[in-house]
Amino acid sequence: MDRRADAGTDTGAGTGGEADAGTVDGLRELLTGVEAAVREVGARLAAGQPAEPIAARTRAEAFAHFAALDGPAAARLRARLGELRPQAGWVTDELAESVPAEGEWWVCDATDGAVQYLLGLPHWAVTATLLRDGAPVLAVVHAPQLGGRTYRAVRGGGAELDGRPVAPPERELAVAVAGTSQPPGAAGDELALRRAGESLTAVLGEVLAVRNLGPTSLQVAQVGSGHLTLFWEYGADPGNLLPGALIAAEAGATVSDAAGAAWTAGSDSFLAAAPGLHGPVLEVLGRVG
Structure with missing residues (x-):
C-alpha cells in the first residue's frame, strides 16, 4: 500500500485562508468544496460510461478499459481535494486493508463499483473521505447514474441526502x-x-x-x-x-x-x-x- 502526503505539504493545522476543519462549521465549509469536486468527477465518468458492457474477454482487458477512464478521474479528484486541504495526505490505494492511524488523509474512490461501471450498470459511486487520526470526519458518497443522489456527513454535524437530513426509521x-x-x-x-x-x-x-x-x-x-x-x-x-x-x-x-x-x-x-x-x-x- 502506497500512503504518502504530497512533497512539501504540512500535516499540521490549516492556514488562515482555509476552512478550520477542526470544527463542525469548518468541516461543513470544507464539505461544500468536496461535494463540488466529487460531483464534477462523477459527471465526467458518467459521460464516459458505455451503455453496453465493455467488450473484454479477460480481466486484464476489462481493467485496461477501466483504467483509461478511472485514472484521469482519480487524478482530477486528487487535484481538486488537494487544493481544498493541501496539508492532508493521500491514501493512493483505496482497496488497501489498512489506513494511517495518525494525521489527516484523504481516502477516495473515483469509481466505487468498478464492476458495475464496466457492465454499463448505474450502481457505482464517487466517494471522498477525510480521515483524522484514523477516523472519518467528513464524507461524500455521490451516485451520478442513480438520480445523482448524494450523501454527505461531517462528524458531529449529522448526515444528509441531497441536502436533506436523514435518519433510519424503525422497522421490525x-x-x-x-x-x-x-x-x-x-x-x-x-x-x-x-x-x-x-x-x-x-x-x-x-x-x-x-x-x-x-x-x-x-x-x-x-x-x-x-x-x-x-x-x-x-x-x-x-x-x-x-x-x-x-x-x-x-x-x-x-x-x-x-x-x-x-x-x-x-x-x-x-x-x-x-x-x-x-x-x-x-x-x-x-x-x-
Whole structure:
C-alpha cells in the first residue's frame, strides 16, 4: 500500500485562508468544496460510461478499459481535494486493508463499483473521505447514474441526502431489507469467506430480503437514510466502509463490528443497523463461528 502526503505539504493545522476543519462549521465549509469536486468527477465518468458492457474477454482487458477512464478521474479528484486541504495526505490505494492511524488523509474512490461501471450498470459511486487520526470526519458518497443522489456527513454535524437530513426509521427485523458485500480481497481470506457464507444463511432466515446493491459505501450510507435496514460484511475493507460508516452513524444508525465492539478502520467485520435492530442482528450474527 502506497500512503504518502504530497512533497512539501504540512500535516499540521490549516492556514488562515482555509476552512478550520477542526470544527463542525469548518468541516461543513470544507464539505461544500468536496461535494463540488466529487460531483464534477462523477459527471465526467458518467459521460464516459458505455451503455453496453465493455467488450473484454479477460480481466486484464476489462481493467485496461477501466483504467483509461478511472485514472484521469482519480487524478482530477486528487487535484481538486488537494487544493481544498493541501496539508492532508493521500491514501493512493483505496482497496488497501489498512489506513494511517495518525494525521489527516484523504481516502477516495473515483469509481466505487468498478464492476458495475464496466457492465454499463448505474450502481457505482464517487466517494471522498477525510480521515483524522484514523477516523472519518467528513464524507461524500455521490451516485451520478442513480438520480445523482448524494450523501454527505461531517462528524458531529449529522448526515444528509441531497441536502436533506436523514435518519433510519424503525422497522421490525422480519420486514428488514439487508445489504451485504465482500471486500475485494475476500478470496484470500478463508475466515472471512466462511463467515460470509454462514452469516448469509443466518440472516436470510430472519429478514425480508438480502441484497447486494453495488458499492459498499453507498449501501452503508443507505442504512442511514432507511433505504436499507442493515448492512454487514466480514473481512477488512476500510477504504470502502469508511465513508458510509460516518454517514450512517451521523444519521443515527448504530455502527459496530459483527460482535458489537466499536468499529474502526482495522476491524475485520462490520455492521450498520437501525438502532432498534442492532441488538437483534448481533444475536443473529452471533451464530457465526
